[in-house]
Amino acid sequence: MARVMNTVQNPIVAALGPAFADLPNALQKLHSGTDVRRYSGRTVVRHGPSVIARILLRLGGFPPQGSGLPLRFTITPDAQGEAWARDFDGHVTQSRLRAGRAGQVVERFGPFHITMQPVATPTSLSFPVVAIHCLGFALPRRLLPKNPSYESVDASGAVIFDIGAELPVLGQLIGYRGTLRPEACDAPAAIATA
Numbered sequence: 001m002a003r004v005m006n007t008v009q010n011p012i013v014a015a016l017g018p019a020f021a022d023l024p025n026a027l028q029k030l031h032s033g034t035d036v037r038r039y040s041g042r043t044v045v046r047h048g049p050s051v052i053a054r055i056l057l058r059l060g061g062f063p064p065q066g067s068g069l070p071l072r073f074t075i076t077p078d079a080q081g082e083a084w085a086r087d088f089d090g091h092v093t094q095s096r097l098r099a100g101r102a103g104q105v106v107e108r109f110g111p112f113h114i115t116m117q118p119v120a121t122p123t124s125l126s127f128p129v130v131a132i133h134c135l136g137f138a139l140p141r142r143l144l145p146k147n148p149s150y151e152s153v154d155a156s157g158a159v160i161f162d163i164g165a166e167l168p169v170l171g172q173l174i175g176y177r178g179t180l181r182p183e184a185c186d187a188p189a190a191i192a193t194a
Contacts, residue, residue: 011081011099012118012125019120024153027125029182036076039159043071043178045088048166053173060109062174063088073180088176104130111135116148124152129165143168154179 081098164175
């Protein structure tokens with residue numbers, strides 16, 4: 001059996017272009033490759049208090065609140081981009097990441113399509129939101145989250161993440177932060193049958 005190579009470039013690598021090389025090595029490993037990548041760690045999940053926030057979180061399939069939750073993050077590349085699965089202590093939140101317009105990526109959570117313009121530095125990767133669509137309707141730009149999510153690396157080499165959505169009128173929707181370390185992966189991206 002021969003392995004079939006994924007010829008589609010990783011969405012974040014494509015969005016960043018040469019700036020991808022500016023990222024710390026641990027973030028480059030997280031966001032590149034054609035094989036399945038698995039990471040595990042711990043996280044704190046916090047929700048906004050409003051009823052509207054709870055409804056939006058349910059629609060997006062987001063996890064319940066908790067502190068010190070085990071987290072397993074799996075990235076599965078395919079021809080359309082990547083499937084991202086986040087297992088928050090048994091609650092799985094799935095999304096799809098694909099390349100967008102030049103310099104952008106689009107992540108889909110249920111009916112939400114979130115367009116981000118990743119920014120690489122020698123110490124971090126941030127994800128400013130530039131558009132959100134729900135069921136084909138665009139959220140007005142003045143209502144977009146102003147606090148970009150980010151990833152960095154601690155002194156031990158673990159990936160630190162702080163993901164959040166705080167909307168100008170609604171306030172906090174969700175936030176989760178924590179650390180991740182790579183697991184050994186034994187599953188290739190695709191296998192050809194003879």
